[in-house]
Each structure stands twice: as structure tokens, then as C-alpha cells.
Amino acid sequence: MNLMPYNVVSIEVTRIGFVVLQSDETIERDMMQMRGTADLFFSRVPSGQEVTAETLQSMAGHIEASAALFPQTLRLNAVGYGCTSGTAQIGVQEIERLVKSGTKTQAVSQPISALVAACQHLKLKRIAFLSPYLEQVSANLRKVLQENGVETPVFGTFGEADESKVVRISGVSVQAAAHHLLADGGLDGIFLSCSNLRTMNVIAPMVAELVLPVLSSNLVLAWHLAQLSGDPQALHGPGRLFASQVTD
Numbered sequence: 035m036n037l038m039p040y041n042v043v044s045i046e047v048t049r050i051g052f053v054v055l056q057s058d059e060t061i062e063r064d065m066m067q068m069r070g071t072a073d074l075f076f077s078r079v080p081s082g083q084e085v086t087a088e089t090l091q092s093m094a095g096h097i098e099a100s101a102a103l104f105p106q107t108l109r110l111n112a113v114g115y116g117c118t119s120g121t122a123q124i125g126v127q128e129i130e131r132l133v134k135s136g137t138k139t140q141a142v143s144q145p146i147s148a149l150v151a152a153c154q155h156l157k158l159k160r161i162a163f164l165s166p167y168l169e170q171v172s173a174n175l176r177k178v179l180q181e182n183g184v185e186t187p188v189f190g191t192f193g194e195a196d197e198s199k200v201v202r203i204s205g206v207s208v209q210a211a212a213h214h215l216l217a218d219g220g221l222d223g224i225f226l227s228c229s230n231l232r233t234m235n236v237i238a239p240m241v242a243e244l245v246l247p248v249l250s251s252n253l254v255l256a257w258h259l260a261q262l263s264g265d266p267q268a269l270h271g272p273g274r275l276f277a278s279q280v281t282d
Contacts, residue, residue: 052114168193
């Protein structure tokens with residue numbers, strides 16, 4: 035055996051982690067598409083294939099263990115929990131507690147806090163809300179948004195509870211639904227809820243057509259994590275949110 039010498043290099047980059055639902059087929063691709071200067075790390079949390087209040091709540095028992103699967107030698111600049119409805123069900127503060135119990139990080143976000151921060155940044159007060167899920171799942175989420183100063187007076191849903199079908203809803207369907215929800219005017223923008231909904235390729239054309247901000251769960255989460263990481267270039271994406279990349 036020849037014992038070979040080696041040198042050690044310093045790796046000083048922004049590191050962002052994501053706790054991703056087992057049933058999610060979209061968020062990893064979206065985040066890699068939006069990757070800027072950051073190194074990205076992904077862990078999975080057990081989740082039900084059918085989205086109900088019960089299956090969303092059940093994830094709370096696994097988030098800490100999922101966060102503990104990130105490399106323990108690293109301190110992540112920020113970690114995102116990738117479930118919009120799950121955050122509304124479990125609670126923003128509880129998500130942060132569970133993630134920080136599992137891994138070393140200075141900041142935690144999820145699509146709800148990210149959406150609220152994005153709306154404040156863009157000065158949006160009243161937005162249309164498009165969800166793939168059953169109305170009762172979204173009702174709790176809309177209530178949480180209202181409590182944080184974001185009104186969703188116009189609501190639309192595809193009425194689907196099966197994640198394997200949610201991820202296969204076409205971009206054409208998303209665009210058509212958005213046009214319908216915004217038809218009467220009087221709104222500041224639209225939010226496309228759900229990290230599993232395929233929206234990334236339709237955001238830019240929708241912004242051009244609607245002349246309004248178009249936000250999605252993955253878009254706002256990426257933006258917020260970049261802000262929280264201290265490196266606004268860590269992630270970048272389409273639409274007005276990243277175009278106004280200035281921290282208030």
C-alpha cells in the first residue's frame with residue numbers, strides 16, 4: 035500500500051438545505067434551476083400521497099429526523115421546509131423549532147413566511163390564490179395569510195388531493211386558471227400554491243401577459259432563503275420578485 039499525501043482546501047460557499055416531501059416530484063428540479071452561488075442540500079420527510087389535514091400534520095413527527103440527515107459537519111446558512119399547506123397545518127414556529135433541533139442553521143423558512151415576506155417586499159395586499167388541493171386544505175392556509183396581512187379575496191382550486199395527479203397538472207391549465215381568477219381586476223398579483231405544482235416555466239410568460247407579480251411556493255421560498263442566507267445571489271428566478279433583488 036502507498037499512503038498518498040493530500041492537501042486540504044477551504045470550501046467557503048453559501049449552503050442552503052431543503053426538507054422535501056417524500057411525495058414531491060418538483061421542488062428539487064425547480065431549486066436546481068434557480069441555483070445561483072449556493073450549494074444546495076436535500077433531505078426527504080415521509081409524507082402521505084393524499085393531502086389531508088391528517089397527513090399534513092403527521093409530518094411533524096418526522097421533520098427533526100429528516101433535518102438531522104443533512105451533513106453534520108456543515109452549518110447551513112438557511113434551511114427551507116418545502117410544504118405550503120403543511121406549514122399552515124403544523125405552524126411556522128413549530129417548523130423552525132423542529133428543523134433547528136435536527137441541524138445547525140442560522141435561519142429557517144417555508145413557503146408561508148416566504149410569501150408574506152415577498153408580499154411585503156413587493157407591497158402586495160390583495161392577491162388571487164390558486165391551489166391544486168381541496169378547499170378545506172387551503173382554508174387554513176388562507177386564514178394564516180390573512181392573519182399576516184395578506185388578503186386572498188379570490189380563490190380557485192383544481193380540487194385534487196392526490197399528489198401524483200397534482201404534479202401532472204399542465205402549465206396551460208395553470209395559466210388558464212390564473213386568467214380566470216384575475217379577470218375582474220382589483221388585485222395586486224397571484225399566488226400559485228404548492229411546491230409540487232409545476233409552475234417554474236410559466237411564471238415569466240404569465241408576468242408578461244398579466245402585467246402583475248406572479249408568485250409560486252418554490253419561487254418565494256428560493257427568494258426568501260437567499261435573503262436569509264446573507265447572499266442574495268444564492269438563488270435566482272423569474273418574475274418581479276428576483277428582479278427587485280434589494281433587501282428592504
